Amino acid sequence: MKKISELLDAAAGSALPVVRGIDDSRLGDPTPCAEYDVHALLSHLSQVVVNFTALAARQDADFGETPDAVTGDWRTRFGEETAALVEAWAAPGAEEGTAGSMGFPARTVGHMVLGDLTVHAWDLARATGQEFVPEADVVDEIGPALEGMAPRAREGKMFGEPFPVPEGASPFARVLALTGRDPDWQPPRG
Structure with missing residues (x-):
């Protein structure tokens, strides 16, 4: 069984090129998450990464109002945030016991952020015309985990x-479908 930190490192490695490849002109474009445009989804994903970094360290997380993460050098900051996420989940004991105010097993909490990072990277890639292929180990881990959730x-x-x-359908297409996404989603034309 792979450690959550190893899987997060692989997921971040797949997500970072997508985030870095988003042109500012695409920030208002729709995404497969109907409630988010690219800008809002980037801010949401940043909030998720920061909060699940805190949860790994058994600190409080704030999922209230989403701060605007698309300011300054946001592409570099996202890389720093995902590196901190991987580091937090690599800390001794991060996968043991419970994490978060809902009392979920820590590994389940790790699966949540692994799923979000992977699926939202696909959302962003699809919205901005980029390729995204998650690591097979990540898909193998999140498939059953997300099915249970x-x-x-x-x-x-x-x-x-x-x-x-x-x-x-491919294992990743099944993961996307499980979350309510059309794996063949394309941005509207024109």
């Missing part, structure tokens, strides 16, 4: 209803 995530409106995919 899906009923509760749907109740909390974090996942949409499952999107139908054909028999033989």
